[in-house]
Amino acid sequence: MFDTVVENDDSSTPHTPHILPEAIDPDALARALPAPMVFVDLETTGGNALNDRITEIGVVEVGPHGVEQWSTLLDPAEPIPPFIQQLTGITNEMVRGQPSFETLAQGLAERLHGKLFVAHNARFDYGFLKNEFRRAGIAFQADVLCTVRLSRLLFPSAARHGLDALIARFGLAPLGRHRALADADLLWQFWQKLHTLYTPDLIGQAVQRVTKRASQPPQLPDDAIDALPDSPGVYLFYGEGDTLLYVGKSVDIRARVRSHFSSDHQVAKDLRISQEIRRVEARRTVGELGALLLESQLVKQLQPVHNRMLRRASHLYSWQLTHDSDTPRLVNAKTVDFASAESLYGTFTSRTGAESALRALADEHRLCCAQLGLEKVAKGRPCFGYQVKRCDGVCVGDVPLAPHTERTREALATLQLDTWPYDGPIAIEEQGRHTGEVEYHIIDRWQYLGSLTHVASRDALDSLVDSMPAATGFDPDVYRLLNRRLAASRQMEQVEQGGQAEPAQPPDDTARGEIDAPGTDGTPVADEVATLPVRRSPAPLTVLQLTRPAFRLSHVEPPGATEKKPRSVALLRRRPPRPEDPAQGQLPFDAH
Numbered sequence: 323m324f325d326t327v328v329e330n331d332d333s334s335t336p337h338t339p340h341i342l343p344e345a346i347d348p349d350a351l352a353r354a355l356p357a358p359m360v361f362v363d364l365e366t367t368g369g370n371a372l373n374d375r376i377t378e379i380g381v382v383e384v385g386p387h388g389v390e391q392w393s394t395l396l397d398p399a400e401p402i403p404p405f406i407q408q409l410t411g412i413t414n415e416m417v418r419g420q421p422s423f424e425t426l427a428q429g430l431a432e433r434l435h436g437k438l439f440v441a442h443n444a445r446f447d448y449g450f451l452k453n454e455f456r457r458a459g460i461a462f463q464a465d466v467l468c469t470v471r472l473s474r475l476l477f478p479s480a481a482r483h484g485l486d487a488l489i490a491r492f493g494l495a496p497l498g499r500h501r502a503l504a505d506a507d508l509l510w511q512f513w514q515k516l517h518t519l520y521t522p523d524l525i526g527q528a529v530q531r532v533t534k535r536a537s538q539p540p541q542l543p544d545d546a547i548d549a550l551p552d553s554p555g556v557y558l559f560y561g562e563g564d565t566l567l568y569v570g571k572s573v574d575i576r577a578r579v580r581s582h583f584s585s586d587h588q589v590a591k592d593l594r595i596s597q598e599i600r601r602v603e604a605r606r607t608v609g610e611l612g613a614l615l616l617e618s619q620l621v622k623q624l625q626p627v628h629n630r631m632l633r634r635a636s637h638l639y640s641w642q643l644t645h646d647s648d649t650p651r652l653v654n655a656k657t658v659d660f661a662s663a664e665s666l667y668g669t670f671t672s673r674t675g676a677e678s679a680l681r682a683l684a685d686e687h688r689l690c691c692a693q694l695g696l697e698k699v700a701k702g703r704p705c706f707g708y709q710v711k712r713c714d715g716v717c718v719g720d721v722p723l724a725p726h727t728e729r730t731r732e733a734l735a736t737l738q739l740d741t742w743p744y745d746g747p748i749a750i751e752e753q754g755r756h757t758g759e760v761e762y763h764i765i766d767r768w769q770y771l772g773s774l775t776h777v778a779s780r781d782a783l784d785s786l787v788d789s790m791p792a793a794t795g796f797d798p799d800v801y802r803l804l805n806r807r808l809a810a811s812r813q814m815e816q817v818e819q820g821g822q823a824e825p826a827q828p829p830d831d832t833a834r835g836e837i838d839a840p841g842t843d844g845t846p847v848a849d850e851v852a853t854l855p856v857r858r859s860p861a862p863l864t865v866l867q868l869t870r871p872a873f874r875l876s877h878v879e880p881p882g883a884t885e886k887k888p889r890s891v892a893l894l895r896r897r898p899p900r901p902e903d904p905a906q907g908q909l910p911f912d913a914h
Contacts, residue, residue, distance in 0.1 A: 345518065346514045346515075346517050346518060348389055348510075348514060349388045349389060351384075351513075351514060351517060352384040352385060352386075352387075352388050352389050353385075353386055353388065355384065355385060355386075356526075357385075357437070357438060358383070358384065358385030358386065358436070358437045358438070359383075359384045359385065359437055359438045359440055359467075359513075360381055360382070360383050360384070360433070360434055360437045360438070360439060360440065361381070361382040361384065361440045361441070361506045361507070361509040361510045361513070362379070362380070362381050362434075362439060362440065362441045362447055362451075362506055363379075363380045363441065363442070363447065363502045363503070363504075363505035363506040363509070364376050364378065364379055364380075364446075364447050364450055364451070364502055365377045365378040365410045365412055365500065365501065365502050366398075366406075366450055367398050367400060367401075367402050367403065367406060368403065368406070369446070371446070371449035371450045371452075371453050372453060374398075374450075375396075375398035375399065375400055375423075375454070376396050376398065376423055376450055376451075376454055377395065377396055377398050377402060377410070377412050377417055378393065378394070378395050378396065378410075378412060378501065378502040379393060379394055379396065379430070379502055380392075380393040380501070380502030380503030380504070380505065380506040380507075381393065381433065381434075381503075381506060382503075382506045382507055382509070382510045383433065383437070384510065384513075385437070389510070391503060391506075391507070392433070392503075393502055393503035393506075394420070394421065394426065395412070395416060395417050395420040396417065396420055396421060396422065396423050396426070397417050397418065397419065397420045397421065397422050398417060399422065401414055402414055402417070409500050410500045410501065411500070411501065412501075423454045423457075423458065424457070424458045427454070427455060427458035427460055428458075428460070431455060431460050431462055434451075434462070434464060437464070438464070438465050438466075438467055438533070439464035439465065439466045439467065440466075440467045440469060440509055440513070441466070441467075441468065441469070441509070442468070442469045442470055442484075442485055442505070442509060443468065443470050444466045444467065444468035444469075444470075444534075445468070448464070448466050452548075453548075456545065456548065463538060465533055465534070466533065466534045467529060467532065467533050467534075468532065468534070469488075469509055469512060469513075470483050470484075471532040472528060472529065472532050473488065473512075475528050475531060475532055476516070476519075476520065476528055477491075485499075485505060485508055486499075488508070488512050489508065492511075492512065492515045494508050494511045494512060494515070495511065496508055538580075538583050539583060539596045539597070539599050541599060541600050542599060542600070542601075542602065546601075546602050547576060547579055547580055547583075547602070548576070550575050550576040550579055550602065550604050551575050551576060551604055551606055552574050552575065552576045552577065553573075553574070553575065553606055553757075554571075554572065554573045554574070554575070554606070554607050554608070554609050554610055554612065554613045554754075555571070555572070555575050555604055555605050555606040555607045555612075555613055555616075556569060556570070556571045556575075556604070556605045556607065556613055556616045556617050556620060557569070557570055557571075557572070557575050557578065557579050557602060557603065557604050557605075558602070558603040558604075558605070558620070558626075559595055559599050559601075559602060559626075559628075560599070560600055560601040560602070560603065561598040561599060561600055561627075562598065562600060564600075564601070565627065566624050566625075566626045566627065567595055567598055567599060567626055567627050567628050568595055568626050568627070568628040568629055569617055569620045569621050569624065569626050569629055570582075570617065571613040571614060571616070571617040572613065573609075573610050573613070575604050575606075579602060582595065582596070583596050591628055594628065595628060607761065607773070608752050608753065608754040608757070608759045608760065608761035608775070609752045609753070609754055609755065609761070611750070611752050611763065611803075611863075612752055612761050612763060612773055614803055615763055615770045615773070615800070615803070616773070617632065618632050618770065618797070618799045618800065618803075619770055619772075621633060622634040622797075632799055635671040636671075637654060637655075637656075637671060637672065638654070638655035638660070638669055638670070638671065638796070638798065639652055639653065639654055639655070639669070639670045639671070639672070639673060639675075639676045640652075640653055640655070640658075640660060640666040640667060640668055640669055640670065640676075640739065641653075641666070641667045641668060641676065641680060641734065641737075642658065642663065642665055642666050642667070643665050643667065643730065643731060643734060644664070644665050645665070648693070648723055648726075648727045648730075649693060649694060649695050650667070650680065650694060650695070650730065650734065651695075652673065652676055652677075653666070655795060655796055659767075659796070660739060660768070660796035661741060661742040661767035661768050661769075661793075661796045662741050662742060662767070663741070664741065665738075666738070666739040667734040667735075667737040667738050667739065668734075668737035668739070669739070669798040669801075677696060679737075680694060680696060681696055683733045683734065684696065684707070684712075684733075685707075685712060686733070687729055687730075687732070687733040688707075688712055688713060688714055688729075689707075689713070689726065689729060689730055689733065690705055690707060690708070690713045690714070690715075690716045690717045690726060691705050691706065691707055691713070692705035692713075692717040693705075693716050693717055693723070693726060694730070699717065702717075702718060702719070703717070703718070704717055704718050705717045714726070739801070740805055740809070742766075742767045742768055743808065743809075743812065744867055745867070746766065746867070746868055746869070747764055747765065747766035747767075747771070747787060747793070747868045748764075748765055748766070748865050748866060748867055748868060749762040749763065749764055749765075749774075749783060749787070749865070749866040749868055750762065750763040750765060750804075750863050750864065750865055750866075751863075751864040751865075751866065752864075759775065760775070760777075761773050761774070761775050762774045762775075762777055762783060762866070764787055764790060764868075765800065765804065766792070766793040767793040767796065768796050768797055768798075768800050768801040768804075768805075769793040769794070769795060769796065769797045769800060770797065770800050771787075771790045771791065771793065772790055774786050774787075780866070783866070783868070784868055784869050787868050804863075807862065807863050808863060808865065810862045810863075811862040811863045811864075811865050813862075814862045
């Protein structure tokens with residue numbers, strides 16, 4: 323990545339190399355820094371930043387004033403475990419009578435203020451200090467540079483990046499090990515060594531890439547993020563007047579929210595949110611699947627300002643090519659039930675997107691756009707594709723229609739939608755990875771109806787589901803999230819029952835990564851249909867089929883005939899009576 327140590331010097335001719343020194347003057351390097359830095363190391367009573375305490379702080383302060391070192395032992399007000407004493411050499415007797423962190427907090431905050439916070443495995447040291455400052459009533463924030471991440475970026479071929487590995491690789495001179503000031507000094511030595519290997523510009527670029535800016539918006543209370551759970555769920559950002567700005571999900575809500583504001587100098591949306599946010603709300607779920615489903619539901623219901631993906635589309639289209647037809651027909655979810663209709667291909671939020679997708683398939687498979695209904699030409703006249711040798715000539719009778727129809731079906735097969743495979747609603751059981759809690763997600767006809775916890779029995783689950791609303795429409799996001807995983811579950815169930823399992827159909831979506839990241843809609847062209855992340859090798863789900871009968875529309879006999887008042891002759895002349903229409907009042911599809 324940074325594989326050269328020779329750069330052109332802007333102050334010289336383009337061909338003059340920048341010669342790197344073999345040794346660095348520490349004071350000169352410190353005074354030349356664009357911004358002051360503090361190299362920090364801590365010794366603690368354990369590894370939990372919330373419960374354990376600091377026993378020693380070491381700081382190497384580097385800036386225009388040169389280099390200064392400072393360290394102190396602290397009384398943690400709790401015993402130091404024996405193995406920690408053996409590792410660090412810091413005993414209970416050494417810290418007894420030493421100052422508490424609270425007594426030094428204000429002076430230490432002033433020493434660190436406005437400087438780049440540098441530490442090895444910086445999340446550990448920064449987390450401990452932030453919690454200690456919070457206990458002392460001080461809101462501490464700093465831009466953080468982790469030297470582990472910096473080493474990985476600059477030396478990607480190296481296998482190890484711990485302090486012992488840096489000592490061996492670069493010949494650093496430790497004053498001791500596992501003591502705060504000695505380890506902080508090693509980081510300062512590592513920084514000096516980098517300037518003998520890379521130019522300042524390259525080091526600056528690397529630092530910019532790995533620095534985490536702790537820029538919690540000033541409008542938020544100091545403990546707003548720390549109070550969030552570190553468990554799966556959904557978080558909601560609110561702005562002025564309690565306007566909902568954004569809904570997101572994560573397997574670790576607190577870490578994900580914090581990442582929004584550590585990258586707000588790099589991501590425009592995060593910057594806008596950090597300027598507008600006033601309040602954060604979290605809603606826990608048992609696991610990742612519940613977080614995905616809840617996020618999709620809330621975005622559609624609440625329409626947050628900064629969520630573009632997952633919004634409910636006002637129109638939803640699909641191509642339908644039935645077995646008795648030769649031309650695909652564009653259908654709307656308002657008139658065709660996508661959960662039960664056969665031979666549907668793809669989901670699109672606009673006619674333009676649907677036609678673009680079909681046109682792309684036509685170009686790829688040499689299909690006739692006139693036969694597909696994408697071009698209007700007189701019968702027997704060639705389509706445009708035929709004139710530029712992209713169509714085999716079905717439009718002018720050069721080839722039979724049947725093979726063209728078969729190739730059309732094959733081209734559309736990658737987009738085919740599966741019908742709802744159950745007789746009614748199902749409950750997907752999800753168990754918390756660490757908590758053991760169980761949550762049941764109710765799905766019906768590719769629509770998420772809600773989740774239930776604390777269910778005592780199967781009968782109780784059926785009873786609770788009875789109170790839920792009926793499914794009202796196909797949700798393409800829920801379909802993309804669950805289709806493959808439900809297929810894998812059914813296949814496993816068939817195997818367990820000793821039957822011949824049918825191979826699961828390939829999904830109509832394109833997998834995209836990470837639950838926390840903001841895709842394609844599974845069509846050959848870009849179309850603004852939101853997607854949810856799916857796994858390439860989906861794990862089977864635990865599915866319970868519920869007893870609530872499937873939602874089905876049925877014909878209702880009209881009330882008995884009643885004597886009608888006679889109309890005047892003049893009215894009958896103006897508006898002649900229409901014949902009875904038996905289909906009048908019926909809905910266009912019969913939901914399964």
